Amino acid sequence: MNKQLPLFLLLLLSIFSCSPSNKEGSKREKININRDWSFTFSEENDEFSSSKKNGEWETVGLPHSFSLPYFRSESFYVGYGWYQKNLIIKKEWLSKALHLEFDGVFQVAEIYLNGKKVGEHSGGYTGFSLDISKAVKEGNNLLAVRVNNVWDAQLAPRAGEHVFSGGIYRDVYLTVTNPLHVTWNGTFVTTPKVNNEEATVNIKTTIENKSLIDKSFILRTKIVSPNNKQVAIIERQEIVKSGEILTFEQQSEKIKNPQLWSPEHPNLYRIETFLLEGDSVVDNYSSTLGFRWFEWTADQGFFLNGKHLYLEGVNVHQDHAGWGDAVTKAGVYRDVKLMKEAGFNMIRASHYPHHPYFTEVCDELGIFFIPENCVWGIGGFIDEGNWKSSTYPTKEEDWTGYNKSAEKTLEELIKINKNSPSIIAWSMSNEPFFSSEKVIEPMKKLLVDLVDESHKLDPSRPAMIGGAQRQNVDVLGDIAGYNGDGATLYKNPGFPNMVSEYGSCVTDRPGDYTACWGHVTDGEKPAWRSGHAIWCGFDHGSIAGNMGEMGIVDYARIPKRSWYWYRNYFRGIAPPKWPEKGMPKSLKLFADKTTIIGTDATDDVHINVQVLDENGVHISNSPDVTLTIVSGPGEFPTGRSITFKETTRNDIQILEGHAAMEFRSYEGGTTIIEATSKGLKPAQIEIITTGLPKYEEGITPVVKARPYQDYRWQQAVETGSSVKVSDARPTRTNSTSITPASLANDGHKWTKWNPISKDGIIWWELDMENFYNVEDVNITFQTATDMTIELASSVNQKDWISLEKLNCNTKQKPYLEWNIKDNTKVRFIRFTFTLKNKALPLSIGEIEVYGKTN
Structure with missing residues (x-):
């Protein structure tokens, strides 16, 4: 197995939710439908729900962004877009329960099948599931999705210091199950008792019966160890009436000597759930389990499995160079892996729910995770009507709608991620005090309500107030996360706390070999503080301009020198020799791997190009370099080629003689990519994409060029007054x-x-x-x-x-x-x-x- 993507390849090898090892066999199908979509910008209300009428349609694959290609501009397209896809439904599926599962659409999605609206979802950062069983027909079905990223006074977030590009920017699946089935994210696994010697497991399973008759069934739950050994089995006989959705609770016997989960040893168990009618399995479902216990204390910091541990964290945004928010699972994996390799043991998901796969990778690689709700704002907020507004609505008629939106996103965040052992707290917010003075009190009441809701949804984890250094919001949750000067203003507050953001190195690559924050090394780790987290891990797009240049890794996922500083500080690995000026002679192409598994854009490769001297040594000279697909399938965010320029700031850059870009393919075959620069010896690399359909040279349509367009002409945020x-x-x-x-x-x-x-x-x-x-x-x-x-x-x-x-x-x-x-x-x-x-x-x-x- 490719050691670079162990979890990712496991998922690709088994597209079903069940484990490939269970003897009962897989009874549900989870089919990725990222390929073969059409897209057009249009504000038409429902014109494209039943047929493809006038419009400049483009063939695209998911994940997709309105802003494609995007290179950290302060501005972006705001408006509406339509997606269409031919969805093929097999005859035998008509008696099944069929659902569409979206991992994320920003930010309002209206879904149609054959011209009939089957559902909608508001909220850009959490997934959702729609039942389409009664709307489909055998054969071809027209699936149409209308998406908008228009600012909404009643929809969280109302502001923030990143960008808000629209689109179906995460993966989409069709699931096929028996009418009697485990619901979407329908298990909740906890460990009421766990220590080094023994543990018990509690499983709550939500089951739906969509058949026309009542169903009697056996609920069988197996607990499987990291080395694939069954350690417990629980069964109960139950009845679910027609049309009912019920939750059943099971408790295991004591499991002796559990293998504990920790950053050093991320041992993962599986919960295998089976529904049996008689002797036949009609549905199965797999969930994650990690045995660990933790505690946040007011006076002694954070403890894992009974031992004190200081949280060395990093904040992470989700967008990547070129592709914007439309990142593959492989890209998500690389992000977490980079932070783990630098020596960090915790990630804060600034400042919204991330791809559900992000949590899975944290579980697999062993890095603590604090997911965050999207209640946050921006300093220097201006009047209502744009992405720089007050965190909390200034008009009372918007309060109820906004509160419901924030509560719904929190509920979906917890529902999707609740079984992950890496999660040690739920964050309610980031800097919610960036609200108008006249609405500070209702803002605080919302935070209190969110904390209460978090406790109800998941009593096993505490609720954090992130960015809690103003307006006394730090006292409203179980844990306070102080940003910036909160590290020095709030000394020993008397309740669990950490510094949720520190450091502000504003620089492009290479930057300085420094921590960006003196408290990392000057002993500023008092016993009462649980940890701190650097701002931030990666450069990102931002409506606040240079706010996006604070990463220790640049937008193209090439480490800056500060990343090497942290790796040396945490892990004792000396930095490499920095490239120096020389005489450019040739180019070098390399990638994180040379095989893409599958044609659904859940996998990709990270292509790198470097400038070399006559001795083959990487030098810092940065001439313009172009990557071109000479033959075979695939695409860059700009199409079949991309050019890096040293003189382009905040756009498509080559710096220190090094550039990189992610490459994906929706057809199987062999791709030859060539790097060229005037006067230099070119280089080539071969990338193989497995899976169907196969690319046929001269027959398979290739992606059209997508010239980079700066949307500063269409200001997503009005300037307004000072x-x-x-x-x-x-x-x-x-x-x-x-x-x-x-x-x-x-x-x-x-x-x-x-x-x-x-x-x-x-x-x-x-x-x-x-x-x-x-x-x-x-x-x-x-x-x-x-x-x-x-x-x-x-x-x-x-x-x-x-x-x-x-x-x-x-x-x-x-x-x-x-x-x-x-x-x-x-x-x-x-x-x-x-x-x-x-x-x-x-x-x-x-x-x-x-x-x-x-």
């Missing part, structure tokens, strides 16, 4: 005063910051937690002082640029209104006050900063 970007944001100062620097931006002009400096030079620094064009600064002074004020800016809190300088006599004018002429987008600004008379005190009531994101 907004205040200073209130309650993180601050730093050189002052030795006991009054905190945060009094200068607490939103109250009557509170005073009284800085002290022996040499009369005082600086005050603001982290706006986003990137803004600073336009205006207002300062209210509380004392009469003569001084000069210098304003400097930075994108990374390291390299500072002086913007403007002025003289200020606060005796003549205690209130300063300062219009800033420089329109560079920055994150950090620093005020340096140089007092002309050191004996006169400086006292500031408030510093207000206003800016725009566009």
Whole structure:
């Protein structure tokens, strides 16, 4: 078996939900239907539900994004798109229960079969299942899906610092089962008792009877060990009436000496569920089980299996270069594997539910996982009507709808992922305090309700409030996750806590060989803190511009130097020799593997190209390089070729003589890919795709070119007017005063910051937690002082640029209104006050900063 994708290949070898080892045999089919879709942009209401009418239709495969190809632009297409597919239904299936299972559609999906609407789903980050049993016919059926990613005041999320591209961007399946069957994600497996010597297992199984008669059946549950040995079997006789859905509970006897799950030893058991009518198995279902116990404590941190363990975490967004959010399972696997290889033991799923396969990989590779609900916002939010709005609705008529949306997403998140041993908490939110002052209280009430709902849905895990460093939301859950300056503001809060985001290296590859955050190495690991998580693992697309450049791995999944720093720090692996300038002579092509398993785009390969000198050594020179499919099947996000340019910022890049892109195929066959650059010796690589249909040169239609299009012409987010970007944001100062620097931006002009400096030079620094064009600064002074004020800016809190300088006599004018002429987008600004008379005190009531994101 290919060691690079052990779990992934296991899943591909068995497309059914049951284990291939059970003797009863597979009775349900789960068929991937990613291939052969048609797509067009259209706002037609239902014109394309029953036939293919006018429109510029494109043949596409799933996963697919409206923004394809996407390269980290701040803007993206917002609107409607239609998908169509011919769905073939076999005659013998007409007596079965048929369901469509979507792993994720952003963000509203309306599903039609043969012109009849069979269901819809709102919410872009969780999967859903639709019963189509009564809507299908034998033979060809037209499946049509209308998708939109239009901002909705009542739909979570209403804002965030990534992008919101539409599309059927995750996998889709057709499941065929007996009318008597286990429902979608229909088991809940817990371990009421577990220790080193013994454990018990509790299984709740939800069963539906869609037949016209009552059904008597045996529910048989087997527990299978990591080495494929049956360790327990439980049976009970039950009856489900026609049309009923019932949940049955089973409890195992004691299982001796369980193999515990941990990051070092991710031992996975299986729960094999069988429904028998008489001696015949009519349905079977497989679930994951990991024996482990954990505890979050207020004073001693986190414990796993009775031993203290510090959580060294990383935040992860889901999108990849070129493909955007439309990532394959293989791409998901590589992401988790990269973080595991660097030595991290925990991932926080910032800031929405991820692909269900993400959780499976965390289970398999052994890395803790904290999934997160999509209740979050953006600093410097503006008025209603766009993706930069208040986290919580500002209009009361939207409260009920928004609350239901947030609760529904949480319910689906837990339902889909609840059996994974890697999950150690459910996060309710991220920085929900980015809400209008007038709705802070209803925002808090929603968080309380979400925590209560989490406890009901899964009593076995605690609820976290992520990004809890403002507005006292940290006390509303079981665990507080503090972002940014919360690491220093909240000392020993008296309840379980961690730093859910730290670090802000804003840089393209290669970046610096650094941790980005001093607390990693300076001993800032007090006993009461359970862990911390770096922001962030990967570069990503962001409506906030440079916010997407904070990864320790770049957008194309090539590690920056900080990734190597962490790997060395955690695992003791020295970094490689960094490439240097040389004389380019040739190109080198290589991939993470050279075989793609199957033609449904659940698998792909990561193609890399490097520039070499005459000795075959990788050098940092970065000429334009083009990858072209010379023959055979497959595609890049841009079509049959892709060109990397050094001069293109935030787009299709080659940096340090190295570029990469993911390649997928929807037909079987052999593909030859060639890398070329003017004046250099080219290189080729052969990729084999297994499965049907086979590609026939000159006969099989090939994907058309998809030129990269920057949607800045169609602003997904309107610019609007300047907004205040200073209130309650993180601050730093050189002052030795006991009054905190945060009094200068607490939103109250009557509170005073009284800085002290022996040499009369005082600086005050603001982290706006986003990137803004600073336009205006207002300062209210509380004392009469003569001084000069210098304003400097930075994108990374390291390299500072002086913007403007002025003289200020606060005796003549205690209130300063300062219009800033420089329109560079920055994150950090620093005020340096140089007092002309050191004996006169400086006292500031408030510093207000206003800016725009566009």
